[in-house]
Amino acid sequence: xxxxxxxxxxxxxxxxxxxxxxxxxxxxxxxxxxxxxxxxxxxxxxxxxxxxxxxxxxxxxxxxxxxxxxxxxxxxxxxxxxxxxxxxxxxxxxxxxxxxxxxxxxxxxxxxxxxxxxxxxxxxxxxxxxxxxxxxxxxxxxxxxxxxxxxxxxxxxxxxxxxxxxxxxxxxxxxxxxxxxxxxxxxxxxxxxxxxxxxxxxxxxxxxxxxxxxxxxxxxxxxxxxxxxxxxxxxxxxxxxxxxxxxxxxxxxxxxxxxxxxxxxxxxxxxxxxxxxxxxxxxxxxxxxxxxxxxxxxxxxxxxxxxxxxxxxxxxxxxxxxxxxxxxxxxxxxxxxxxxxxxxxxxxxxxxxxxxxxxxxxxxxxxxxxxxxxxxxxxxx
Numbered sequence: 001x002x003x004x005x006x007x008x009x010x011x012x013x014x015x016x017x018x019x020x021x022x023x024x025x026x027x028x029x030x031x032x033x034x035x036x037x038x039x040x041x042x043x044x045x046x047x048x049x050x051x052x053x054x055x056x057x058x059x060x061x062x063x064x065x066x067x068x069x070x071x072x073x074x075x076x077x078x079x080x081x082x083x084x085x086x087x088x089x090x091x092x093x094x095x096x097x098x099x100x101x102x103x104x105x106x107x108x109x110x111x112x113x114x115x116x117x118x119x120x121x122x123x124x125x126x127x128x129x130x131x132x133x134x135x136x137x138x139x140x141x142x143x144x145x146x147x148x149x150x151x152x153x154x155x156x157x158x159x160x161x162x163x164x165x166x167x168x169x170x171x172x173x174x175x176x177x178x179x180x181x182x183x184x185x186x187x188x189x190x191x192x193x194x195x196x197x198x199x200x201x202x203x204x205x206x207x208x209x210x211x212x213x214x215x216x217x218x219x220x221x222x223x224x225x226x227x228x229x230x231x232x233x234x235x236x237x238x239x240x241x242x243x244x245x246x247x248x249x250x251x252x253x254x255x256x257x258x259x260x261x262x263x264x265x266x267x268x269x270x271x272x273x274x275x276x277x278x279x280x281x282x283x284x285x286x287x288x289x290x291x292x293x294x295x296x297x298x299x300x301x302x303x304x305x306x307x308x309x310x311x312x313x314x315x316x317x318x319x320x321x322x323x324x325x326x327x328x329x330x331x332x333x334x335x336x337x338x339x340x341x342x343x344x345x346x347x348x349x350x351x352x353x354x355x356x357x358x359x360x361x362x363x364x365x366x367x368x369x370x371x372x373x374x375x376x377x378x379x380x381x
Contacts, residue, residue, distance in 0.1 A: 002247045002248050003248045003249070004031070004036040004119060004245065005211040005212075005214065005215055005244070005245075005246040005248060006029035006030070006036050006037070006211075006215065006244065006246070007029050007210075007215045007218040007219045007222065007243065008028055008241070008243040009027065009219050009222045009241065009242050010023065010026060010027045010239070010241040011025075011223065011227060011240050012025075012231070012239055013237040013239040013240060014231060015237060022053050023053065023239050024044070024045060024052045024239055025041070025042050025187065026040070026043070026053070026060045026241070027039065027040040027060060027242075028061065029215070030064050035118055036119045036245060037064050037067045037068055037119075038116065038183055038243035039063050040116075040241040041057075041060050041113055041114055042113045042130070042185040042186060042239065043055055045238075049108065049109060050104075050109050051104060051110050052109070052110060052112055054098055054102070055111060055159075055160075058094040058097075058098055059114055059159060062090050062091055062093070063087065063091065063114065064116075066086075066090045067116065071118055074086070074125060075125050081165070084165040087165070088159060088164045095110050095160070098110055107160050111161075112158060112159060113129060113132055113157075113158060113159070113185065114128070114159050115127070115129075115132050115134055115243075117243075119175055122174045122175050122176065123174060123175075124171075124172075124173050124174055124178075124181075125172055126145060126170070126173070126181070127169065128146035128168070128169045129169070130156045130157050131185075131186040131189065132185045132186050133146070133148060133182075133183075133184050133188075133193050133200070134146045134181065134182070134183050134184075135184075135204055136181055137180045137209075137252075137253065138251075138253065139179060139250075139253055141253050141258050142200040142205050142253065143198075144198055145171060145181070146169050147195070147198070148186065148193075148195065149169075150195075156186075178250065179208065179209075179247060180209075180211065181245040182204050182207065182208050183243040184241065185238075185240065187238035187239050187241070188226070188230055188241065190238070191230050197263060197264050198262065198265065202260065205252070205255050205258060206255050207222055207225060207244070208244050208246060209246075209255075210244075211244045211246030211248075212246065
């Protein structure tokens with residue numbers, strides 16, 4: 001497997017420098033215990049977000065530790081909603097400490113976006129909430145992995161918004177065919193990515209390729225590029241953070257052959273809310289049908305040759321799976337005088353026990369989710 005190099009750079013924008021406002025971006029690149037991890041966060045810029053720079057730093061530290069210390073648990077969990085909730089809960093735990101330290105009145109003071117990438121062996125876990133861009137570089141070119149999350153008025157989403165986990169996008173994949181991953185806050189994204197066409201500029205590939213020279217040289221070159229072409233290009237430039245996960249020994253794209261322009265995406269007028277409104281009557285009807293059908297007797301298997309609706313193929317008979325062998329105490333002969341009835345009775349009892357078990361498991365999971373939500377709400381309060 002190819003070796004991995006990580007790097008991360010954060011520079012203050014001219015807008016912050018001119019106004020005497022501290023840099024609110026944060027970034028971190030860590031390799032430990034077989035995990036390579038990069039996290040970049042952009043602290044919210046409006047006046048009400050008084051401690052956003054502390055929030056972005058805390059989120060970087062918290063999530064890098066979470067990903068390194070618990071990569072397997074997060075990657076192997078099939079319930080994406082649970083993973084998303086865990087990431088946000090971890091951030092809020094760190095934020096609670098900051099609220100206590102700085103005597104803050106509400107968690108929104110610490111608002112920030114979140115972008116991360118963690119790799120262990122060939123497995124890769126990516127997460128993104130808010131604006132900024134995560135781009136993948138392969139031998140065929142540069143493409144967005146997760147795109148900026150912006151509303152029409154230009155606002156974005158932070159880790160402190162209600163139901164923040166719903167906005168967190170998670171990508172579980174492998175590093176196969178990747179040459180590198182680039183993570184950037186909107187201070188860089190605005191200069192290298194066109195939301196109308198989805199085109200990522202070739203300079204991103206060149207910045208990622210700098211990691212082939214090692215972390216120290218890579219961060220030096222990235223600082224030079226950001227200083228000259230991003231931060232230094234305008235007196236109104238924003239803070240800029242750029243992180244790299246680089247897979248050495250993989251094939252790089254030819255920067256000279258990468259496209260520099262593309263056709264704009266066709267824009268439809270339909271909104272998601274309009275789609276929801278259009279679907280609502282059918283969903284409501286389907287729910288009523290399901291509730292009405294709940295009182296129906298259990299359906300019998302359809303045998304081959306039975307009459308079916310036109311165009312529907314008959315079901316093939318499936319042999320019943322053998323019942324698991326279980327220890328049973330010896331019984332007197334009189335107790336098994338009717339083996340067929342006894343077996344049927346035992347099967348019914350097993351079904352009842354299984355049904356109860358599933359209900360108990362479902363109840364435990366529901367209680368766990370409720371407790372997690374209560375914990376998050378308490379921290380936010």
